[in-house]
Amino acid sequence: SPDLGIQANLCLTPNTNTFLNYSQLISGDLLAGSCSHHDHAVRVPKPTPWSREPQCLTEKRTNESYCVYTNERFANGRGISFFTTPSIAEKVIHLPAFTDPKLHNHVNKFDDDPPWEMRNVPGRGNGLFATRTLHRGDLILANTPMGVYQSDAFFPDYELGYKNLRKTFDQLPKSSQEIFLRMATHSPGDAVMERINTNAFAGDFEGAPHFLLYPETALMNHDCRPNAMYYHNASTLIHATHASRTIHPGEEITITYINLLQPRSQRQEMFSSIWGFACTCRLCTSPNSRLSDMHVSQILSLQNTLIDPSSSLPHTHDTNMILTPSSQATPEMAEQLLALYAKEHLHAALGTGHLLAAQVYNGIGDAKMAVWHAEKAVVLGIVGTMDPEGDVAQMRELIGNPREHWSFGIRKKK
Numbered sequence: 169s170p171d172l173g174i175q176a177n178l179c180l181t182p183n184t185n186t187f188l189n190y191s192q193l194i195s196g197d198l199l200a201g202s203c204s205h206h207d208h209a210v211r212v213p214k215p216t217p218w219s220r221e222p223q224c225l226t227e228k229r230t231n232e233s234y235c236v237y238t239n240e241r242f243a244n245g246r247g248i249s250f251f252t253t254p255s256i257a258e259k260v261i262h263l264p265a266f267t268d269p270k271l272h273n274h275v276n277k278f279d280d281d282p283p284w285e286m287r288n289v290p291g292r293g294n295g296l297f298a299t300r301t302l303h304r305g306d307l308i309l310a311n312t313p314m315g316v317y318q319s320d321a322f323f324p325d326y327e328l329g330y331k332n333l334r335k336t337f338d339q340l341p342k343s344s345q346e347i348f349l350r351m352a353t354h355s356p357g358d359a360v361m362e363r364i365n366t367n368a369f370a371g372d373f374e375g376a377p378h379f380l381l382y383p384e385t386a387l388m389n390h391d392c393r394p395n396a397m398y399y400h401n402a403s404t405l406i407h408a409t410h411a412s413r414t415i416h417p418g419e420e421i422t423i424t425y426i427n428l429l430q431p432r433s434q435r436q437e438m439f440s441s442i443w444g445f446a447c448t449c450r451l452c453t454s455p456n457s458r459l460s461d462m463h464v465s466q467i468l469s470l471q472n473t474l475i476d477p478s479s480s481l482p483h484t485h486d487t488n489m490i491l492t493p494s495s496q497a498t499p500e501m502a503e504q505l506l507a508l509y510a511k512e513h514l515h516a517a518l519g520t521g522h523l524l525a526a527q528v529y530n531g532i533g534d535a536k537m538a539v540w541h542a543e544k545a546v547v548l549g550i551v552g553t554m555d556p557e558g559d560v561a562q563m564r565e566l567i568g569n570p571r572e573h574w575s576f577g578i579r580k581k582k
């Protein structure tokens with residue numbers, strides 16, 4: 169089912185042997201030692217946004233090249249360094265992030281009275297704490313990645329991965345290198361590699377698995393019932409974290425590193441075996457998790473009925489959260505799902521819950537209730553889908569004219 173993950177489509181990476189584990193997770197196939205590489209530089213036609221000639225390596229067996237591409241001036245001098253394929257680099261340079269530098273005028277600003285301060289949390293290193301009341305939707309921080317690394321690029325030669333990650337770091341501006349080195353590491357070892365392992369987010373970037381490093385976002389600790397949510401905008405490359413509920417001064421600001429719709433034992437297993445730390449959030453340390461686990465399983469089952477990924481109906485936006493004539497979903501299910509999200513303090517999911525409710529009410533021709541839920545969806549913000557902006561746009565269309573929306577009466581068109 170689509171990742172309603174109570175979060176955007178990026179998760180922090182595990183912190184030990186990240187690349188090894190990540191590859192196993194996505195391909196289940198390790199090619200260790202089975203092929204050779206050669207390093208070389210490629211000539212790219214001018215003008216390019218890259219500050220230096222890209223340094224590449226080609227994996228001989230597959231003939232795939234991966235190169236280090238750095239733009240030192242990106243985002244008003246913060247800089248960005250990619251380790252990715254030439255075809256992805258070619259796509260990236262046409263993104264608004266590169267063609268419209270004004271987009272970054274208001275991001276990466278942390279000195280001007282941010283609504284948080286960094287404090288030490290016993291057993292968890294540092295964390296961010298609210299210094300004033302934050303309401304749902306308030307911006308906590310927005311930043312651009314310093315590093316974007318194609319995860320396949322590190323196979324099969326782990327050492328080669330280190331070497332190229334070191335190059336991406338070396339090519340960043342000095343001030344960004346300092347910020348980079350302030351991030352926490354779990355293990356001693358290569359300073360750059362370990363920081364990426366502990367702090368990078370994993371997710372799809374231009375259709376391929378990548379790790380993205382946002383050093384300030386990575387200051388936030390994980391909580392299985394977080395009070396903040398993040399969006400990654402694939403065209404501006406801005407990663408923005410907002411409050412998902414009221415956060416009081418002095419309260420720790422937390423995000424999730426994983427898909428939260430798993431029972432506690434599975435979440436804990438993921439943290440200890442893949443990430444190398446034991447989660448000490450309130451839910452993980454509470455004596456009993458049976459009720460919460462039961463809610464999670466009910467949520468999953470309701471979502472499976474309310475979201476129909478198999479649908480191929482024409483619709484204006486690239487979202488798979490659509491209803492089909494054969495759907496078994498009912499408004500009662502959507503209401504039940506919303507109640508469970510609230511009970512479980514899965515605040516970030518509420519916007520998506522209202523989107524599903526709006527569609528299912530409209531599907532049975534109840535435009536009034538559909539508009540009510542669509543308005544809530546827009547106000548609460550839709551997180552955790554591949555295209556949150558598209559989803560908000562379609563909710564606005566529904567509000568404007570529910571009867572013209574693709575979902576209107578769809579359940580009657582059997």
Ligand SMILES: C[S@@+](CC[C@H](N)C(=O)[O-])C[C@H]1O[C@@H](n2cnc3c(N)ncnc32)[C@H](O)[C@@H]1O
Binds near residue numbers: 292388446
């Ligand atoms: C991305 S960093 C978060 C910021 C970090 N605490 C620091 O000092 O910069 C991830 C690391 O923080 C710690 N951490 C984050 N959330 C935690 C949690 N819920 N329970 C225990 N440790 C946590 C772990 O050591 C983890 O490897």
